[in-house]
Amino acid sequence: MRRSVAALVLLWISFIHLHFTQGSAIIDHHTPYWEQPFSQPYFENSTKRDTTTTVGQTAYLHCRVRNLGDRAVSWIRKRDLHILTVGILTYTNDQRFQSLHSDGSDEWTLKISSPQTRDSGVYECQVSTEPKISSAFRLSVVVSKAKILANPELYIKSGSDINLTCIVLQTPEPPSFIYWYHGNHVINYSQRGGISVVTEKQPRTSRLLISRAHANDSGNYTCSPSSSDSASVMVHVLNGEHPAAMQHGNSGGATTAVAVSLSLLTSSLLTGQLLRGVTR
Ligand SMILES: *[C@@H]1O[C@H](CO)[C@@H](O)[C@H](O)[C@H]1NC(C)=O
Ligand SMILES: *[C@@H]1O[C@H](CO)[C@@H](O)[C@H](O)[C@H]1NC(C)=O
Ligand SMILES: *[C@@H]1O[C@H](CO)[C@@H](O)[C@H](O)[C@H]1NC(C)=O
Numbered sequence: 001m002r003r004s005v006a007a008l009v010l011l012w013i014s015f016i017h018l019h020f021t022q023g024s025a026i027i028d029h030h031t032p033y034w035e036q037p038f039s040q041p042y043f044e045n046s047t048k049r050d051t052t053t054t055v056g057q058t059a060y061l062h063c064r065v066r067n068l069g070d071r072a073v074s075w076i077r078k079r080d081l082h083i084l085t086v087g088i089l090t091y092t093n094d095q096r097f098q099s100l101h102s103d104g105s106d107e108w109t110l111k112i113s114s115p116q117t118r119d120s121g122v123y124e125c126q127v128s129t130e131p132k133i134s135s136a137f138r139l140s141v142v143v144s145k146a147k148i149l150a151n152p153e154l155y156i157k158s159g160s161d162i163n164l165t166c167i168v169l170q171t172p173e174p175p176s177f178i179y180w181y182h183g184n185h186v187i188n189y190s191q192r193g194g195i196s197v198v199t200e201k202q203p204r205t206s207r208l209l210i211s212r213a214h215a216n217d218s219g220n221y222t223c224s225p226s227s228s229d230s231a232s233v234m235v236h237v238l239n240g241e242h243p244a245a246m247q248h249g250n251s252g253g254a255t256t257a258v259a260v261s262l263s264l265l266t267s268s269l270l271t272g273q274l275l276r277g278v279t280r
Protein backbone atom coordinates (compact mmCIF):
# COMPACT_ATOMS: atom_id res chain seq x y z
CA MET A 1 0.00 0.00 0.00
CA ARG A 2 2.64 2.49 1.14
CA ARG A 3 4.79 1.49 -1.80
CA SER A 4 2.09 2.30 -4.35
CA VAL A 5 1.48 5.72 -2.77
CA ALA A 6 5.20 6.43 -3.06
CA ALA A 7 5.08 5.36 -6.70
CA LEU A 8 2.14 7.69 -7.34
CA VAL A 9 3.98 10.61 -5.74
CA LEU A 10 7.04 9.85 -7.87
CA LEU A 11 4.89 9.75 -10.99
CA TRP A 12 3.30 13.06 -10.05
CA ILE A 13 6.70 14.68 -9.44
CA SER A 14 8.05 13.52 -12.79
CA PHE A 15 4.90 14.81 -14.50
CA ILE A 16 5.40 18.26 -12.93
CA HIS A 17 9.07 18.16 -13.90
CA LEU A 18 8.24 17.31 -17.49
CA HIS A 19 5.72 20.09 -17.64
CA PHE A 20 8.16 22.69 -16.41
CA THR A 21 11.11 21.66 -18.53
CA GLN A 22 8.89 21.91 -21.59
CA GLY A 23 7.82 25.41 -20.63
CA SER A 24 11.22 26.65 -19.56
CA ALA A 25 12.23 28.06 -22.94
CA ILE A 26 9.24 30.39 -22.75
CA ILE A 27 9.82 31.31 -19.10
CA ASP A 28 13.35 32.49 -20.03
CA HIS A 29 12.24 35.06 -22.57
CA HIS A 30 8.61 35.98 -22.22
CA THR A 31 5.82 36.00 -19.74
CA PRO A 32 4.37 32.48 -19.68
CA TYR A 33 1.41 32.21 -22.00
CA TRP A 34 -0.85 30.89 -19.20
CA GLU A 35 -0.47 34.25 -17.46
CA GLN A 36 -1.69 36.10 -20.54
CA PRO A 37 -5.06 34.55 -21.26
CA PHE A 38 -5.73 36.93 -24.15
CA SER A 39 -2.47 36.59 -25.99
CA GLN A 40 -2.95 34.09 -28.76
CA PRO A 41 -0.26 33.05 -31.23
CA TYR A 42 -0.03 35.32 -34.25
CA PHE A 43 2.07 35.56 -37.39
CA GLU A 44 4.76 38.14 -37.76
CA ASN A 45 3.75 39.49 -41.16
CA SER A 46 6.98 41.19 -42.13
CA THR A 47 8.58 38.07 -43.62
CA LYS A 48 8.74 37.52 -47.37
CA ARG A 49 5.61 35.88 -48.82
CA ASP A 50 6.84 35.23 -52.35
CA THR A 51 10.02 33.33 -53.03
CA THR A 52 11.50 32.58 -56.43
CA THR A 53 14.26 30.09 -56.96
CA THR A 54 15.74 28.19 -59.89
CA VAL A 55 15.48 24.43 -60.33
CA GLY A 56 17.96 22.73 -58.01
CA GLN A 57 18.68 25.79 -55.90
CA THR A 58 17.64 25.25 -52.26
CA ALA A 59 14.70 27.41 -51.19
CA TYR A 60 13.81 28.68 -47.71
CA LEU A 61 10.37 29.86 -46.56
CA HIS A 62 10.49 31.79 -43.31
CA CYS A 63 7.48 31.70 -41.00
CA ARG A 64 7.58 33.67 -37.75
CA VAL A 65 5.08 32.99 -34.99
CA ARG A 66 4.78 35.08 -31.83
CA ASN A 67 3.28 33.79 -28.55
CA LEU A 68 3.54 30.21 -29.76
CA GLY A 69 3.44 28.76 -26.25
CA ASP A 70 3.20 24.99 -26.36
CA ARG A 71 1.56 24.80 -29.80
CA ALA A 72 3.24 23.19 -32.76
CA VAL A 73 4.07 24.78 -36.10
CA SER A 74 3.48 22.63 -39.18
CA TRP A 75 4.15 23.17 -42.87
CA ILE A 76 1.41 22.00 -45.24
CA ARG A 77 1.54 21.79 -49.04
CA LYS A 78 -1.65 23.50 -50.21
CA ARG A 79 -1.93 21.60 -53.52
CA ASP A 80 -2.69 18.24 -51.86
CA LEU A 81 -2.91 19.26 -48.17
CA HIS A 82 0.09 17.06 -47.52
CA ILE A 83 1.67 17.58 -44.09
CA LEU A 84 5.38 18.14 -44.71
CA THR A 85 6.75 18.93 -41.27
CA VAL A 86 5.47 19.12 -37.69
CA GLY A 87 7.72 21.00 -35.30
CA ILE A 88 11.22 20.11 -36.42
CA LEU A 89 10.25 16.67 -37.72
CA THR A 90 9.80 15.80 -41.37
CA TYR A 91 6.46 14.07 -41.78
CA THR A 92 6.58 13.18 -45.44
CA ASN A 93 8.68 10.50 -47.16
CA ASP A 94 10.13 13.21 -49.34
CA GLN A 95 13.27 14.05 -47.38
CA ARG A 96 13.88 17.19 -49.44
CA PHE A 97 11.55 18.95 -47.02
CA GLN A 98 13.03 19.95 -43.70
CA SER A 99 12.01 22.27 -40.91
CA LEU A 100 14.67 24.54 -39.42
CA HIS A 101 14.21 26.07 -36.02
CA SER A 102 16.53 27.08 -33.21
CA ASP A 103 15.50 27.06 -29.56
CA GLY A 104 14.13 30.35 -28.31
CA SER A 105 13.61 31.71 -31.82
CA ASP A 106 10.14 32.42 -33.24
CA GLU A 107 11.16 31.41 -36.74
CA TRP A 108 10.15 28.11 -38.36
CA THR A 109 11.79 27.79 -41.73
CA LEU A 110 10.80 25.31 -44.40
CA LYS A 111 13.89 24.24 -46.32
CA ILE A 112 13.29 22.68 -49.75
CA SER A 113 16.36 21.01 -51.21
CA SER A 114 16.70 20.39 -54.97
CA PRO A 115 13.38 22.07 -55.81
CA GLN A 116 11.74 21.16 -59.13
CA THR A 117 9.19 23.16 -61.11
CA ARG A 118 6.42 20.88 -59.78
CA ASP A 119 7.26 22.14 -56.25
CA SER A 120 5.94 25.56 -57.24
CA GLY A 121 2.82 26.60 -55.36
CA VAL A 122 1.50 27.62 -51.98
CA TYR A 123 2.86 26.33 -48.68
CA GLU A 124 1.03 26.97 -45.44
CA CYS A 125 2.60 27.58 -42.10
CA GLN A 126 0.04 26.32 -39.61
CA VAL A 127 -0.26 26.70 -35.82
CA SER A 128 -2.13 24.07 -33.79
CA THR A 129 -4.47 26.46 -32.02
CA GLU A 130 -8.20 25.76 -31.76
CA PRO A 131 -9.22 26.66 -34.40
CA LYS A 132 -6.01 26.38 -36.40
CA ILE A 133 -4.45 29.51 -37.85
CA SER A 134 -2.32 29.50 -40.97
CA SER A 135 -0.35 31.77 -43.19
CA ALA A 136 0.40 31.23 -46.88
CA PHE A 137 3.78 31.40 -48.64
CA ARG A 138 4.19 31.18 -52.38
CA LEU A 139 7.15 29.43 -53.98
CA SER A 140 8.03 29.72 -57.67
CA VAL A 141 10.62 27.34 -59.05
CA VAL A 142 11.72 28.56 -62.47
CA VAL A 143 13.91 27.08 -65.16
CA SER A 144 16.67 29.48 -65.93
CA LYS A 145 17.82 29.62 -69.56
CA ALA A 146 20.76 31.06 -71.37
CA LYS A 147 20.28 32.76 -74.73
CA ILE A 148 22.91 33.69 -77.29
CA LEU A 149 22.00 36.85 -79.19
CA ALA A 150 22.78 35.55 -82.68
CA ASN A 151 21.34 33.31 -85.36
CA PRO A 152 21.69 29.63 -84.49
CA GLU A 153 23.86 29.30 -87.62
CA LEU A 154 26.40 32.06 -87.91
CA TYR A 155 28.61 32.68 -91.01
CA ILE A 156 31.76 34.71 -90.51
CA LYS A 157 34.53 35.60 -92.94
CA SER A 158 37.94 34.27 -92.09
CA GLY A 159 40.01 37.01 -90.43
CA SER A 160 37.04 38.83 -88.90
CA ASP A 161 35.85 38.55 -85.30
CA ILE A 162 33.51 36.09 -83.67
CA ASN A 163 31.52 38.18 -81.20
CA LEU A 164 28.96 36.25 -79.15
CA THR A 165 26.76 37.67 -76.40
CA CYS A 166 25.05 35.36 -73.95
CA ILE A 167 22.34 36.51 -71.55
CA VAL A 168 20.90 34.53 -68.65
CA LEU A 169 17.13 34.74 -68.42
CA GLN A 170 14.73 34.01 -65.58
CA THR A 171 17.13 33.84 -62.73
CA PRO A 172 16.51 35.47 -59.34
CA GLU A 173 20.22 35.49 -58.58
CA PRO A 174 23.03 36.15 -61.06
CA PRO A 175 24.89 32.96 -61.97
CA SER A 176 28.08 32.40 -60.00
CA PHE A 177 29.90 31.58 -63.22
CA ILE A 178 29.36 31.27 -66.98
CA TYR A 179 31.44 28.87 -69.05
CA TRP A 180 31.85 28.99 -72.81
CA TYR A 181 32.50 25.78 -74.71
CA HIS A 182 33.84 25.21 -78.21
CA GLY A 183 32.57 21.74 -79.09
CA ASN A 184 33.03 19.72 -75.92
CA HIS A 185 35.93 21.75 -74.58
CA VAL A 186 35.83 24.61 -72.14
CA ILE A 187 37.26 27.64 -73.90
CA ASN A 188 40.63 28.31 -72.44
CA TYR A 189 42.53 31.57 -73.03
CA SER A 190 45.97 30.08 -72.85
CA GLN A 191 45.58 27.93 -75.98
CA ARG A 192 45.01 30.73 -78.47
CA GLY A 193 45.67 34.45 -78.39
CA GLY A 194 43.00 37.01 -79.30
CA ILE A 195 40.25 35.66 -77.09
CA SER A 196 38.47 37.67 -74.48
CA VAL A 197 35.48 37.04 -72.31
CA VAL A 198 33.69 39.81 -70.48
CA THR A 199 31.07 38.82 -67.96
CA GLU A 200 28.82 41.25 -66.18
CA LYS A 201 26.75 40.20 -63.21
CA GLN A 202 23.96 42.72 -63.31
CA PRO A 203 22.73 42.42 -66.85
CA ARG A 204 23.73 38.74 -66.43
CA THR A 205 25.59 38.67 -69.69
CA SER A 206 28.82 37.23 -70.93
CA ARG A 207 30.52 38.25 -74.18
CA LEU A 208 32.97 36.01 -76.00
CA LEU A 209 35.22 37.72 -78.52
CA ILE A 210 37.55 35.73 -80.75
CA SER A 211 39.51 38.04 -82.97
CA ARG A 212 40.80 37.15 -86.47
CA ALA A 213 38.90 33.89 -86.69
CA HIS A 214 40.43 30.94 -88.58
CA ALA A 215 38.64 28.04 -90.19
CA ASN A 216 39.57 25.94 -87.18
CA ASP A 217 37.57 28.29 -84.92
CA SER A 218 34.41 26.96 -86.60
CA GLY A 219 32.08 24.74 -84.66
CA ASN A 220 29.51 24.61 -81.94
CA TYR A 221 29.79 27.35 -79.28
CA THR A 222 27.91 26.84 -76.03
CA CYS A 223 27.24 29.29 -73.23
CA SER A 224 26.72 27.42 -69.99
CA PRO A 225 25.90 29.39 -66.83
CA SER A 226 25.79 27.75 -63.40
CA SER A 227 22.27 26.50 -62.59
CA SER A 228 20.80 27.41 -65.99
CA ASP A 229 20.11 25.54 -69.20
CA SER A 230 22.80 26.31 -71.75
CA ALA A 231 22.51 27.76 -75.27
CA SER A 232 24.49 26.98 -78.42
CA VAL A 233 25.20 28.44 -81.84
CA MET A 234 26.96 26.92 -84.82
CA VAL A 235 29.71 29.17 -86.18
CA HIS A 236 31.04 28.69 -89.70
CA VAL A 237 34.21 30.56 -90.52
CA LEU A 238 34.26 30.94 -94.29
CA ASN A 239 37.57 30.76 -96.07
CA GLY A 240 38.07 33.30 -98.85
CA GLU A 241 35.51 33.50 -101.66
CA HIS A 242 34.08 29.97 -101.49
CA PRO A 243 31.53 29.81 -98.70
CA ALA A 244 29.88 26.73 -100.25
CA ALA A 245 32.97 24.68 -99.50
CA MET A 246 32.64 25.58 -95.83
CA GLN A 247 28.97 24.77 -95.38
CA HIS A 248 29.69 21.88 -93.09
CA GLY A 249 32.10 23.89 -91.01
CA ASN A 250 35.26 22.56 -89.54
CA SER A 251 34.23 21.68 -86.05
CA GLY A 252 37.22 19.37 -85.64
CA GLY A 253 39.41 22.40 -84.92
CA ALA A 254 41.40 22.48 -81.73
CA THR A 255 39.97 24.11 -78.71
CA THR A 256 40.50 27.66 -77.73
CA ALA A 257 40.31 29.70 -74.63
CA VAL A 258 38.66 30.36 -71.17
CA ALA A 259 36.79 29.32 -68.16
CA VAL A 260 35.12 32.43 -66.97
CA SER A 261 34.62 32.72 -63.32
CA LEU A 262 32.07 35.36 -62.61
CA SER A 263 32.60 36.46 -59.05
CA LEU A 264 32.38 33.49 -56.76
CA LEU A 265 31.84 36.25 -54.24
CA THR A 266 28.21 36.37 -55.33
CA SER A 267 27.54 32.83 -54.27
CA SER A 268 29.37 33.17 -50.95
CA LEU A 269 27.48 36.38 -50.20
CA LEU A 270 24.25 34.61 -50.96
CA THR A 271 25.13 31.68 -48.73
CA GLY A 272 25.99 34.11 -45.96
CA GLN A 273 22.60 35.79 -46.25
CA LEU A 274 20.77 32.51 -46.16
CA LEU A 275 22.67 31.32 -43.11
CA ARG A 276 21.97 34.57 -41.37
CA GLY A 277 18.32 34.24 -42.30
CA VAL A 278 18.11 30.73 -40.92
CA THR A 279 19.97 31.25 -37.66
CA ARG A 280 18.26 34.54 -36.84
C1 LIG B 1 -1.09 38.97 -40.57
O1 LIG B 1 -1.80 38.65 -41.77
C2 LIG B 1 -2.98 37.92 -41.56
C3 LIG B 1 -3.53 37.49 -42.90
O2 LIG B 1 -3.10 38.33 -43.93
C4 LIG B 1 -3.96 38.79 -40.76
O3 LIG B 1 -5.16 38.06 -40.55
C5 LIG B 1 -3.32 39.15 -39.44
O4 LIG B 1 -4.17 40.00 -38.73
C6 LIG B 1 -1.98 39.82 -39.64
N1 LIG B 1 -1.34 39.96 -38.36
C7 LIG B 1 -0.74 41.09 -37.97
C8 LIG B 1 -0.12 41.07 -36.63
O5 LIG B 1 -0.69 42.07 -38.71
C1 LIG C 1 30.23 42.81 -80.01
O1 LIG C 1 28.82 42.94 -80.22
C2 LIG C 1 28.18 43.85 -79.34
C3 LIG C 1 26.71 43.86 -79.66
O2 LIG C 1 26.24 42.65 -80.07
C4 LIG C 1 28.78 45.22 -79.49
O3 LIG C 1 28.19 46.10 -78.55
C5 LIG C 1 30.27 45.17 -79.25
O4 LIG C 1 30.84 46.44 -79.47
C6 LIG C 1 30.91 44.15 -80.15
N1 LIG C 1 32.33 44.07 -79.84
C7 LIG C 1 33.27 44.11 -80.78
C8 LIG C 1 34.68 44.10 -80.29
O5 LIG C 1 33.00 44.17 -81.96
C1 LIG D 1 43.79 25.90 -69.96
O1 LIG D 1 44.82 25.29 -70.73
C2 LIG D 1 46.03 25.12 -70.04
C3 LIG D 1 47.06 24.54 -71.03
O2 LIG D 1 46.55 23.54 -71.79
C4 LIG D 1 45.80 24.20 -68.86
O3 LIG D 1 46.97 24.03 -68.10
C5 LIG D 1 44.72 24.81 -67.95
O4 LIG D 1 44.40 23.92 -66.91
C6 LIG D 1 43.45 25.05 -68.77
N1 LIG D 1 42.47 25.75 -67.92
C7 LIG D 1 41.19 25.38 -67.91
C8 LIG D 1 40.31 26.20 -67.01
O5 LIG D 1 40.74 24.48 -68.57
Ligand SMILES: *[C@@H]1O[C@H](CO)[C@@H](O)[C@H](O)[C@H]1NC(C)=O
Pocket residue numbers: 183184220221222232234
Ligand atom coordinates in the same frame (compact mmCIF):
# COMPACT_ATOMS: atom_id res chain seq x y z
C1 LIG E 1 26.10 21.98 -79.58
O1 LIG E 1 26.52 21.51 -78.31
C2 LIG E 1 25.50 21.34 -77.36
C3 LIG E 1 26.11 20.99 -76.04
O2 LIG E 1 27.07 19.97 -76.17
C4 LIG E 1 24.52 20.29 -77.88
O3 LIG E 1 23.45 20.14 -76.95
C5 LIG E 1 23.95 20.73 -79.22
O4 LIG E 1 23.13 19.74 -79.73
C6 LIG E 1 25.10 21.02 -80.18
N1 LIG E 1 24.53 21.59 -81.39
C7 LIG E 1 24.86 21.14 -82.60
C8 LIG E 1 24.19 21.83 -83.77
O5 LIG E 1 25.68 20.24 -82.77
Ligand SMILES: *[C@@H]1O[C@H](CO)[C@@H](O)[C@H](O)[C@H]1NC(C)=O
Pocket residue numbers: 214215216217253254255
Ligand atom coordinates in the same frame (compact mmCIF):
# COMPACT_ATOMS: atom_id res chain seq x y z
C1 LIG F 1 44.28 27.17 -86.67
O1 LIG F 1 44.59 27.69 -87.95
C2 LIG F 1 45.61 28.69 -87.93
C3 LIG F 1 45.74 29.23 -89.34
O2 LIG F 1 45.72 28.20 -90.29
C4 LIG F 1 46.93 28.09 -87.41
O3 LIG F 1 47.92 29.10 -87.34
C5 LIG F 1 46.68 27.52 -86.05
O4 LIG F 1 47.85 26.85 -85.57
C6 LIG F 1 45.53 26.53 -86.06
N1 LIG F 1 45.28 26.13 -84.70
C7 LIG F 1 45.17 24.89 -84.37
C8 LIG F 1 44.98 24.62 -82.93
O5 LIG F 1 45.21 23.98 -85.20
